[in-house]
Amino acid sequence: MARGWESKSVEDQLEERERAKLQAAIPAPTETLEHRQRREVLLLTKSRLLDQRKAARSDAHRNMLEQALEAIDEELNSF
Numbered sequence: 001m002a003r004g005w006e007s008k009s010v011e012d013q014l015e016e017r018e019r020a021k022l023q024a025a026i027p028a029p030t031e032t033l034e035h036r037q038r039r040e041v042l043l044l045t046k047s048r049l050l051d052q053r054k055a056a057r058s059d060a061h062r063n064m065l066e067q068a069l070e071a072i073d074e075e076l077n078s079f
Helices: 002-025 033-055 059-077
Strands: none
Touching: 033 059
């Protein structure tokens, strides 16, 4: 019988974790649609720049990409 209660507790914990993930995915009411869209664009751009940095062969190009990534990180931190 103790195992039944234990498994129920684990099941409840898993459900609670899923609920917490869903709530975290819901944007804060103060965040506007424009802010969310801008943040998504910045994240996609950052991903693309990271891929380009991996493939960069020139130090100058790599430095330019690093500067762009720093600017994006700064803007993301302002949200």
